[in-house]
Amino acid sequence: MSGRVGIAVVGCGYVADSYRHCFALHERALRIVGVFDRDADRLAKFTACWGDRAYASLDAVMRDDDVQIVVNLTDPENHAAVTRAAFDAGKHVYSEKPLALTTQEAMALRDHAREAGVRFASAPCNSLGESAQTAWAAVRAGKIGPVRLVYAELDDGMIHRANYQTWISKSGRAWPARGEFETGCTFEHAGYALMILTAMLGPVRRVTSFSAEIIADKKVTPALHTRTPDFSVGMLEFDNGVVARVTNSIVAPYDHRMRLIGDEGCIEIRELWDYASQVVLRPVAQGRFARLMERHLGRGPGRTLRPVRKPPIGGRAHHVRMDFMRGVAELADAIVSGRASRLDEDLAVHITEVTEMLQHPDRFSRPALVQSTFAPIAPMDWAC
Numbered sequence: 001m002s003g004r005v006g007i008a009v010v011g012c013g014y015v016a017d018s019y020r021h022c023f024a025l026h027e028r029a030l031r032i033v034g035v036f037d038r039d040a041d042r043l044a045k046f047t048a049c050w051g052d053r054a055y056a057s058l059d060a061v062m063r064d065d066d067v068q069i070v071v072n073l074t075d076p077e078n079h080a081a082v083t084r085a086a087f088d089a090g091k092h093v094y095s096e097k098p099l100a101l102t103t104q105e106a107m108a109l110r111d112h113a114r115e116a117g118v119r120f121a122s123a124p125c126n127s128l129g130e131s132a133q134t135a136w137a138a139v140r141a142g143k144i145g146p147v148r149l150v151y152a153e154l155d156d157g158m159i160h161r162a163n164y165q166t167w168i169s170k171s172g173r174a175w176p177a178r179g180e181f182e183t184g185c186t187f188e189h190a191g192y193a194l195m196i197l198t199a200m201l202g203p204v205r206r207v208t209s210f211s212a213e214i215i216a217d218k219k220v221t222p223a224l225h226t227r228t229p230d231f232s233v234g235m236l237e238f239d240n241g242v243v244a245r246v247t248n249s250i251v252a253p254y255d256h257r258m259r260l261i262g263d264e265g266c267i268e269i270r271e272l273w274d275y276a277s278q279v280v281l282r283p284v285a286q287g288r289f290a291r292l293m294e295r296h297l298g299r300g301p302g303r304t305l306r307p308v309r310k311p312p313i314g315g316r317a318h319h320v321r322m323d324f325m326r327g328v329a330e331l332a333d334a335i336v337s338g339r340a341s342r343l344d345e346d347l348a349v350h351i352t353e354v355t356e357m358l359q360h361p362d363r364f365s366r367p368a369l370v371q372s373t374f375a376p377i378a379p380m381d382w383a384c
């Protein structure tokens, strides 16, 4: 056996191709021992595309002593069962998000991992990306003074109107629209903002949120089984007093910005899914020119920050600009060197809890109803 950490991929669907593509960046640390999908056709297509060894069953994965980490890339409904099977077999687990579909289940998984004496970490790992680290370094260096407020957007545009039928992964898996709609865009995407924010700011203490299903008919046949919010907006209050507004939707036009606002200015990460994203520093607009720029262009003067490290380049933009395998490599390195992982189970549970509060505020509190109302207001009678 080589010094590389042996991993097995369980779930060879759409995102597995992205992980597999990024594996090339981590070949010195990781070794893919084999892969498994309970859908035999999917497994055959994946192994034909990448040349990996196929396991005959989930049990076979769990019995293989060469496997140290199970990379759980199943769909969210199946995460917990596969993760538990791996713990029972003494394997460490790196799970795709959401860790589980409820906080209670995520906590139970964390306890299970501890009882089994194994490590447990979760995607997304974009907090380890160059753009997030560049922004964080600038915050630590005091470039904007103390952070007071954050706006983070994960709006994806009207996905149900996009030609997602043409989104096919390298091994031929169509983007699983039904599953994505049923799981909900907040459960799918809030982690991309929360991972960065919690790394920089620490734990969240209070969440005040609203969610709604804005577009009930997503033109999926047969109709979706569950009604899931496709929009959420939440205010997070961190232990350290910082306040953040996090918005998720598959309705509003595409916007994946994060703006960190401090006493002395604002740091903007243009695209949270891009490790090579531009990170811009803008001082507080004070003078007349800067204020006019903000007013007419929507942004004041700023300068692009030099990345703390050059992101890996090559391959198709989407995959390499977000290195999916970096989180697995982080867990492997933490195991080998006996250190804490930057994506460990306490953090993963915390992200799951905050995400559940964002997507399903009704599970946690009831909104107050407004008592007052008023008569309809007539428009001005000007001809168009």
Ligand SMILES: NC(=O)c1ccc[n+]([C@@H]2O[C@H](COP(=O)([O-])OP(=O)(O)OC[C@H]3O[C@@H](n4cnc5c(N)ncnc54)[C@H](O)[C@@H]3O)[C@@H](O)[C@H]2O)c1
Pocket: 010, 011, 012, 013, 014, 015, 016, 036, 037, 038, 039, 042, 058, 073, 074, 075, 076, 078, 081, 082, 096, 097, 098, 173, 174, 175, 176, 179, 188
């Ligand atoms: N689709 C994306 O763009 C994307 C991006 C980032 C993260 N993710 C996350 O990755 C995960 C997987 O998403 P996906 O888009 O690849 O879904 P997918 O439906 O394409 O793939 C999931 C695969 O897991 C397999 N599977 C389910 N249960 C299994 C089990 N018990 N044993 C073995 N195989 C099993 C299914 O047969 C399927 O092939 C989700 O948690 C999702 O949130 C998806």
